[in-house]
Amino acid sequence: xxxxxxxxxxxxxxxxxxxxxxxxxxxxxxxxxxxxxxxxxxxxxxxxxxxxxxxxxxxxxxxxxxxxxxxxxxxxxxxxxxxxxxxxxxxxxxxxxxxxxxxxxxxxxxxxxxxxxxxxxxxxxxxxxxxxxxxxxxxxxxxxxxxxxxxxxxxxxxxxxxxxxxxxxxxxxxxxxxxxxxxxxxxxxxxxxxxxxxxxxxxxxxxxxxxxxxxxxxxxxxxxxxxxx
Numbered sequence: 103x104x105x106x107x108x109x110x111x112x113x114x115x116x117x118x119x120x121x122x123x124x125x126x127x128x129x130x131x132x133x134x135x136x137x138x139x140x141x142x143x144x145x146x147x148x149x150x151x152x153x154x155x156x157x158x159x160x161x162x163x164x165x166x167x168x169x170x171x172x173x174x175x176x177x178x179x180x181x182x183x184x185x186x187x188x189x190x191x192x193x194x195x196x197x198x199x200x201x202x203x204x205x206x207x208x209x210x211x212x213x214x215x216x217x218x219x220x221x222x223x224x225x226x227x228x229x230x231x232x233x234x235x236x237x238x239x240x241x242x243x244x245x246x247x248x249x250x251x252x253x254x255x256x257x258x259x260x261x262x263x264x265x266x267x268x269x270x271x272x273x274x275x276x277x278x279x280x281x282x283x284x285x286x287x288x289x290x291x292x293x294x295x296x297x298x299x300x301x302x303x304x305x306x307x308x309x310x311x312x313x314x315x316x317x318x319x320x321x322x323x324x325x326x327x328x329x330x331x
Contacts (some may be wrong), residue, residue, distance in 0.1 A: 108330040110230030114238035117252035120259030128182050128236040141235030146196035147174045147187045149204035166213045180246040204282045213292040239299035251298035255308040
């Protein structure tokens with residue numbers, strides 16, 4: 103008789119834009135054979151639909167109605183998740199600048215966030231998921247097995263984002279300003295502001311490499327998995 107497999111964990115990674123959450127979550131999911139649930143990609147998909155349907159980013163009822171008739175799906179692949187919106191692959195389009203800015207504005211609405219949280223919980227309820235965002239450990243999965251709050255100095259986060267998107271000159275200045283505005287919105291919004299969960303492990307990646315951050319979190323995951331055996 104074989105021993106039962108240990109229960110798969112729910113891992114929540116929160117933090118501000120540019121802290122490295124997406125990369126770390128993607129690599130962590132691949133390492134442990136988990137699904138990477140990208141909350142940001144889901145908001146971006148809804149924002150893209152709002153752009154395509156010409157729905158105001160400030161019209162909460164219209165955005166909620168749009169969400170309720172949308173199908174957002176994440177499919178793991180070797181290069182990261184494929185993001186499907188109503189069956190169409192929008193993985194590249196949702197990373198473009200207009201969608202990035204729109205997603206930040208769409209995500210501030212309480213009713214939209216309620217719909218998104220319910221959808222995310224449904225997708226991750228069985229465990230075996232790594233989810234990153236800004237309120238995963240506090241709102242989406244408050245009972246997650248492991249909660250990480252990944253942060254870094256704002257200047258470092260800005261530079262990482264610029265390097266990632268290969269932006270220079272005036273475009274770089276505009277991108278940095280947008281990042282600061284997103285920080286302000288995320289930290290001060292009334293509904294689900296960006297704050298670490300009380301039981302989250304805080305990691306400052308300002309002076310750490312991606313490999314060093316990943317190693318720290320992998321050790322925490324292994325420790326949690328041992329407790330499940």
